[in-house]
Amino acid sequence: MAACTRRLLLIWLSALLAGPLVFFGAPVHAAQRALLVGVSELASQPSSLWLSAPRNDVILMRQVLQQHGFAAGDVTVLADGVGGAALPDSRQIRDALQRLLARSQSGDFVLLYFSGHGTRVRDAAKAYAEPDGLAENFLARDARLSPGAGGSGMPLTGSLRDVDFDGWIRAFMAKGVFVWSVFDTCSATSMTRGVPRGGSAAAAAAEPADDEVRFRGIQADQLAAGGASSSSSASVDMSAPPQPPVPRARYVAFFASESHQVTPELRLPRGDRTARPQGLLTWAVAEAMGRQPASFRDLFNQVVSLYAPVINELEARYPQRELPSPVAEGNLDAPLFAASTAPQSTRPAWPARRAGSQLTLNVGQLDGLEPQQEVRVVATLADGTQRIGITRLEQVELASARTPVPAALAEQNSAALWAVSPVDDPPSVVxxxxxxxxxxxxxxxxxxxxxxxxxxxxxxxxxxxxxxxxxxxxxxxxxxxxxxxxxxxxxxxxxxxxxxxxxxxxxxxxxxxxxxxxxAQGGRLDGFDAVVETWAGDKLMRSTPAAEARSQPALAPGERSVLVVRNGSGQSVDLVVVGVEAGGAIRQVYPPAMSETNRFERGTREQPAHERFELPWLNAQRGGRLLVLA
Structure with missing residues (x-):
């Protein structure tokens, strides 16, 4: 919405939390643990679909972690072809995740690392639909199509879906654990390892026999439905224990490629004939960690710089392929292996537009920004290289902000993207x-x-x-x-x-x-209305404007509160409704889940958009309160 229409309506009901609330002692020493999974062989699939590098990848990652202080007993390895490691089938992966979750405590650091094949399939069971209708899957050793699979669904067994990964990560974060996940895999739709479509067998035959490049993408229809397996994969539930949404202040993820791309495995470092096949992301992470990066952002920027010469070489060899662009997300400015027990908050990254020596943002005070607040500016160049500078916000309005381009980035006129993120929490809010x-x-x-x-x-x-x-x-x-x-x-x-x-x-x-x-300063949004109704069964007892509901009488036995919201403003609005129970718990009323949009549909005065929210926990006279932001 435009700045002039971004008004706030705040309604508080009674007081929060009266009454006495046991001492919570200091935490035990934080631990660093890792689960490393490498799947080279697909037991139910032809060997032409197998990979060479995942077993080498987990060995390399184990060495690097131990060099950075991880105890040998705190690094679990599931991989075929690695001495002492269990096989990476779906049941073993699920059990390893469960054991790791049970051992983890608040303040711990956990690395979840996966190297192997990825694919994408249609998944009607997902609670939400992605724009392309496809879901990413990591293939365990026992991966195969379900019996009778076919058509557009192509259900898999022996795989971890993207929603499964998300559930496990959320379960760790719910315990106060910092999670770093690394996926050296790809989710390909039209390309697999070997000869690229549109390429020629002659070109592939001309490549050096000892310098083979394999790509980690499989189309789901290439997988066989039959075959023996070391476990009953069809009965393995890979989903995590259900957990409520948790702010991702303790989360970072590295991906080898975007969801539609493939990523290679090849001998690394290049030019070293004694080198073993490695996944490109794994090798780059291991090399970059040897340079002692201070934060995950520093680590990822060095990973990107190591990608560049390898991708340039592969572009010449495989001109028909779209080669990978590594992706990172999460709290990248956290210190590397941040097993800190201190409170942390998420750090958003807002897009910015450059005009001369100034950067403009479409966020402002309503998003937590303040004048002279220190921010980090990231300039991403056309080749993926990133440059970073620190500056302070010069001007901040309700829904906009402006800051000078940091001196260190003044010459970056070729930057394709600009992004700004806060260095710390706003002083007036923390x-x-x-x-x-x-x-x-x-x-x-x-x-x-x-x-x-x-x-x-x-x-x-x-x-x-x-x-x-x-x-x-x-x-x-x-x-x-x-x-x-x-x-x-x-x-x-x-x-x-x-x-x-x-x-x-x-x-x-x-x-x-x-x-x-x-x-808000008492501002109201024209055409927007919020009313608290009191019902006894199907009988409306009273209706009070939410702004005046603070003084309404206590609920009688059998009565309940209902919030009715009407939008007749003529435009869609950003709406947030949050409740605070008398026990202190925060209730997410609208949107119903953190992953859903908070856009409330457009309505007119003649035909307002409206919705009813049951509030069984709300009783103003017992200390509940309600917040409505439009």
Whole structure:
């Protein structure tokens, strides 16, 4: 929406969390663990589809990890052709993930590494549809088409779907674990290893016999449906235990290629006749880690630089192929192997437009930005090379911001893409927590930007954790936050560790909501309406504008609250509805899931778009509150 229409409507109902809330002690020493999976042989498939490098890849990654402080007993290897390693079939992979998850504790660091074949298939069972209708799959050793498979579905057994990977990563993050996932695989649709389509067998025969290049993409229809397997893959459920969405402040992923591309394995380093076949991403990561990068962003930038000469060589040899572009996502500015127990928040990257010496962004105060806030600027050149500079925001409005191009990037006129990300949490938003002697802050706290938590040893704090007779008490010191969180002024005494975690997370969110309240300045969006209705069975008892519902009477037995939202503004709006229970838990009302869009459909005054939200947990007189942002 344009800046002039981005108004906020904030409705708070009663007070949050009255009443006493046990001390959560300091965490044990954080551990570093890794699961390395390399699938060279597909037991149910012809050997022409097998690979050479995955067994070498896991050996190389194991060596590199041990050089960086990983204990041998904390690195699990599943690979064919590797002494002492279990075979990488689907059941073994699932069991290894379960064991690793059970061992992990808040503040730990986990690497999930996979090397082998990838493919894409149609997956009607997924909860959401991707633009191309295809789902990425990693092939375990027992991968094959299900009996009777055919048509467009081509269901697989012995594979991990993209949603399975996402579920496992989310399960680790829910325990406060930092997850780095590396996928040296590809998800090809039209290319496989060997002779490229449109190429010639003569050209392939002319290549040196000892310098073979193989590509890690398989079309699903190339896989056989029959064949023996070392496990009953059809009965293996690869999905992770269900977990609620977690802000990805403790997550980084490296991918060898985009979803439609293939990635090669070849002898690396180039020109070394004693070199073994390796996956390009694995080799580049191992080489780059030897250069002592400080962060994941530094590591990935060096990976990209190592890709370039190899890709240039392959372009000359395989002019008909689309060669891979490595991809990274997540909190890239986190220190390498960041097993920190300190609270962390996500770091968004916003696209920017350059005009002369200035960069302009379509985000502003409503997104957590402040004047003079330090930001990191990344210029991505046409060849994929990235250049980084630091600067400060010069001008910040509600929905826009402007910053000068850092001096270090002033000459990068050929940059194809510009992106800006915050270096730290906004000072006015971050929840400042002070822990007295003997008290502790829970490890592994993860938040979504701009909410953040900073632990102070001294100075002004919003919240203080004190030790009262062996138990923790949480005192709200900030008058502004106390007015939103608790009218009584009494300290909270959380009954367990999880309650303390949730309390701190809720207070951090509340501080951000308080900032939005300031920005709203009582503004209303014309044509937008929110009403809290009270029902007893099918009988409407009363209807109160949400802005006035704070003073409504307590619910009687059998009554329930319903929020009715109507949009007659003539345009679609960005809508967020969040509730805070009397116990401190945050309720995501709209959108119903973090992965869904928050765009509310367009309506007119004559025909407003409307929706009803049941709020069984809301009772204003018992401390619940509701936030509506439009």
């Amino acid at each position: 929840l400042r927590v002070q822990a007295a002697s003997g008290a502790g802050v829970p490890a592994g706290l993860s938040l979504a930007y701009p909410a953040g938590i900073r632990v102070l040893r001294s100075g002004d704090a919003d919240v203080r954790i004190v030790d009262r007779g062996g138990q923790a008490a949480l005192e709200v010191l900030s008058p502004e936050l106390a007015a939103l969180a608790d009218d009584s002024g009494k300290p909270y005494a959380p009954p367990d560790a999880q309650a303390l975690r949730q309390q701190l997370l809720a207070l951090a969110q509340l501080k951000w909501f308080a900032r939005l309240d300031q920005l």
